[in-house]
Amino acid sequence: MGPGPSDVSPRVLEALGRPTIGHLDPSFIDLMDDCKRLLQYAFQTKNALTIPISAPGSAGMEACFVNLLAPGDKAIVCQNGVFGGRMKENVERIGATAVMVEDDWGQPVDVAKVEETLKAHPDAKVLAFVHAETSTGVRSDAAALCQLAQQHDCLSIVDTVTSLGGIELIVDAWGADAVYSGTQKCLSCVPGISPVTFSAKAVDAINARTHKVQSWFLDMQLVMGYWGSGDKKRAYHHTAPVNAMYALHESLLILEEEGLDALHARHRLNHNALVAGLAAMGLEMLVDEDYRLPQLNSVVIPNGTDDAAVRATLLNDYQLEIGAGLGTLAGKVWRIGLMGHASNRKNVLLCLDALENTLKAQGVNINEGAVAAAMTVYSDAR
Amino acid sequence: MGPGPSDVSPRVLEALGRPTIGHLDPSFIDLMDDCKRLLQYAFQTKNALTIPISAPGSAGMEACFVNLLAPGDKAIVCQNGVFGGRMKENVERIGATAVMVEDDWGQPVDVAKVEETLKAHPDAKVLAFVHAETSTGVRSDAAALCQLAQQHDCLSIVDTVTSLGGIELIVDAWGADAVYSGTQKCLSCVPGISPVTFSAKAVDAINARTHKVQSWFLDMQLVMGYWGSGDKKRAYHHTAPVNAMYALHESLLILEEEGLDALHARHRLNHNALVAGLAAMGLEMLVDEDYRLPQLNSVVIPNGTDDAAVRATLLNDYQLEIGAGLGTLAGKVWRIGLMGHASNRKNVLLCLDALENTLKAQGVNINEGAVAAAMTVYSDAR
Incomplete structure (x- = not known):
């Protein structure tokens, strides 16, 4: 009963321990496709690029930032706990600038302050915030913040590590652009995997990049190729964590069954x-x-x-x-x-x-x- | 019987499915410490910084490159199959230069050509090569290549994804500096984790960096803090993939038992x-x-x-x-x-x-x- 990893359901542990098959086995490809469908339900989205990243939530965070930002870009980052600070680190390591909107730990992100900051920085490309701050237990108003991002022509990056499966999260209705989560919180799955979803607008921005994504492992153009987004043939990128995918799949089935x-x-x-x-x-x-x-x-x-x-x-x-x-x-x-x-x-x-x-x-x-x-x-x- | 993931032993699958405990639980810390000891045996090293990275082998590769290179650096990269090409991508995405030494697929890295290249590029900081090329089934002479790197004051980065546990690999005797592997080959463990080991010389180079590592998730100074290298208190970095660590631990115990x-x-x-x-x-x-x-x-x-x-x-x-x-x-x-x-x-x-x-x-x-x-x-x- 800590802040995660949460207690994992016996069904998920049973799935986890099934015999490992090849990551190119047709049966595994079917499971990957079903994971995408189930993640779309969990995130409440029709985004084609909805997949699990083969690494923990902090890698999911990094995947969002390195794919949407390039050196010289500007991002507005809201901080009201530990994870906003980590977002700032991500922005700066890209060679981009983070404009911080800070609130006290234990308080939600102040929507009015964010609006002022967006007005003051019309060149900002990204607005990033944490939906559910694991360090404090605070929910911020993700719907309002995503809407503000849209009004100011920013892409929103939303940390839903602790919110996915626990509270309302409606990616499409809110218009969130790049959303990452973790398996070890309300999905009650083992830690180590980060579900992500990218809107069509975010995918367009990724495809329009002229500066290569600084991480080969997290380059979503390569990852998309592997997960078979769209009509393209699947291209080998890395070896998927096969057993962790069994577990994720089972946890998402449980989520779908309960509703x-x-x-x-x-x-x-x-x-x-x-x-x-x-x-x-x-x-x-x-x-x-x-x-x-x-x-x-x-x-x-x-x-x-x-x-x-x-x-x-x-x-x-x-x-x-x-x-x-x-x-x-x-x-x-x-x-x-x-x-x-x-x-x-x-x-x-x-x-x-x-x-x-x-x-x-x-x-x-x-x-x-x-x-x-x-x-x-x-x-x-x- | 493909090129990996290999068939996983039932003992490892059983360990994988054990109940998940907290990643800060004292029992889990003990298991982390024992993983380090067992990895030191598998790698034949006394390197203090010998740990599993919480992501697949391609993230282990990236960890080695982003921690040892900075923009403007030069690396000599040997390519005799798929994975040398991936190394080049890693170097270039850092803003560093890759000088390629190419050999035909199916041939080992030509040691004489590497020596010529090292002489022609005395400013190279890193020599990188693949010990066991998974795309061709070729072993290159890692001992000779690591020795050449030392003679020319380069740090060696060695891909041992397919060699660890399958053929002789003696990190300390060979003087390899940054070595990464995978769990899904000769360790017969589930895919998704990348054991790495860094020599004292490599750690000194990391600690002497003036340019922050471009990846927050793979920054070894932060990862070291989490894995408790040296006397420092453990600092939270990311949530370890607890169950995957159970599996890795079991696979390493099996390796130690057989010898x-x-x-x-x-x-x-x-x-x-x-x-x-x-x-x-x-x-x-x-x-x-x-x-x-x-x-x-x-x-x-x-x-x-x-x-x-x-x-x-x-x-x-x-x-x-x-x-x-x-x-x-x-x-x-x-x-x-x-x-x-x-x-x-x-x-x-x-x-x-x-x-x-x-x-x-x-x-x-x-x-x-x-x-x-x-x-x-x-x-x-x-």
């Missing part, structure tokens, strides 16, 4: 139960209710608590991992994940019970009754 | 048996005996043979995949892999029998007795 609406409702319900339990103990959430991610809950650590000792007790005595704070929030918050398969009543109750017992045992002044408060939420939801 | 000498002898024996069987049929090998890889056998397709039809019959009727020719060798050779776990008598006999039957059925003029010829090799070896 996005039910999936999102389940995430909300378990989140509400967790928050009710935390509130009963007297613990506070870092993030305002309007911007909270149901799949990633940042809880303010009460004064006088030994952060590391609590997490060690949870891990050793309850086999329960919760996440530490990152960056400026280190030592100040815990991050409790309720992602995908792991967003369930059993985990909510386990976590509340373990946390209440551990805090009491360590002499932290909290109230009792967390589990009962959570149960009330479940009862009311019937 | 490198026995492993290499097994690869040679099965290769000799395969070649005897192919010769009995009257088929020719592409590569001269002195430079042949035992783990990857390029067989010249006899005149009048329908390449694709033979491979389709092998796959559909015998569940046997062999590799097509790549690049200039497309349609001219088959590539038969005998890698790691898949280098065994059962596979040799299956392949010879299936090939003999299929070629005869398709009216190709070959001799009989392939399996008997292979059996003679096994009998003589007792």
Whole structure:
């Protein structure tokens, strides 16, 4: 129950361990095609270029930036947590300029500030932001930000690592141009793969490049050739991580079976139960209710608590991992994940019970009754 | 029995499917440390920076180039197959210059030509070559080439994707500086991970860089921080592909249990048996005996043979995949892999029998007795 990798479903683990077949085997090609179809559903897009990158989410991020930017370009980058900072690094390593729009950690991206910045920099080519900040548990208004990008003739790059499969994400309706995610959050799949989707406008921009993409491995023109986008014959690029694709495929089938609406409702319900339990103990959430991610809950650590000792007790005595704070929030918050398969009543109750017992045992002044408060939420939801 | 991914051992598949734990869990940190130790044995090195990159071999290649070269640098790149060409792409996308030393496909890198080129380009910073060319089945003299690089004050970058675990590879004794490999060849592990090792000299060069590495994901200073090289505290970089690490760890344990000498002898024996069987049929090998890889056998397709039809019959009727020719060798050779776990008598006999039957059925003029010829090799070896 940390910020990811989340607990992986047994069905996905079973698929993962199936015998490895060749990456050019016709059966594997069929599986690749089905992964594309299922990813289109998960991302809510008809984008032809919707594929998994054969590397973790940070490589998916890099794929978006190196394919859409060239040296000398300008990008507007929103930062309200760790991952906006990583975006800045990506822009600068291309030899492009990052204009930063900064907000406090725990706050969403300020849409009005972004609009001002877009007006002040009409030459910006890209607007980049994080939909669901894994470091804080904040949701930003992706629909509004993508719309602003379109109005100002920018391509949008959207980090959906923690949002895909957890909250509403409608790539086509929002008009997002380059979107990357990860397998290890709300898809409840093993870490190591990064689903991406590029709009037709983004693909046109890639095809119109005059400066070669600086990464051979992440050059989407080569990757497109391998994944057989359009009518072209498949061209060997790299050896796909065959077994990881089995796992991704299975996780996407599970997502399709449940359906996005039910999936999102389940995430909300378990989140509400967790928050009710935390509130009963007297613990506070870092993030305002309007911007909270149901799949990633940042809880303010009460004064006088030994952060590391609590997490060690949870891990050793309850086999329960919760996440530490990152960056400026280190030592100040815990991050409790309720992602995908792991967003369930059993985990909510386990976590509340373990946390209440551990805090009491360590002499932290909290109230009792967390589990009962959570149960009330479940009862009311019937 | 293609050029990889090779058949994965059941032990590795079992390990792969174990429950996913957090990438910061103390137990996972222990496994990371043990992977480093086992990789040091496999590479025959004491290099502290010996780790798996969380992406396929082509990302391992890119990691070596982007960390050792900066814009304006010069690299000497040897090409005698597909992968030397990919190295050139890597050099040029950095804004560096590649001086090519080209040899025919099917020939090893010409050491004398490399020496001349090093003398003609005293400003070259890197000498790059492929130890075992997966596209042709040729072994080049890595010891001699690494020594030449040292004599001319170059850092050597060595592609060992297909050699690691299949033939002798002694990183420290040879003085190789940046070496990358893949998991999906002679380690008989699932594809998707690239073991790398960097010499102290290479690490010094990385630490002395004034130009940031162009890839954030592959920046070895950040990756080193994550893998805890030296005394530094581990710093979060990306989420490790936890399950793929279980699999790699298991494959390296298997390698250690057998031992490198026995492993290499097994690869040679099965290769000799395969070649005897192919010769009995009257088929020719592409590569001269002195430079042949035992783990990857390029067989010249006899005149009048329908390449694709033979491979389709092998796959559909015998569940046997062999590799097509790549690049200039497309349609001219088959590539038969005998890698790691898949280098065994059962596979040799299956392949010879299936090939003999299929070629005869398709009216190709070959001799009989392939399996008997292979059996003679096994009998003589007792």
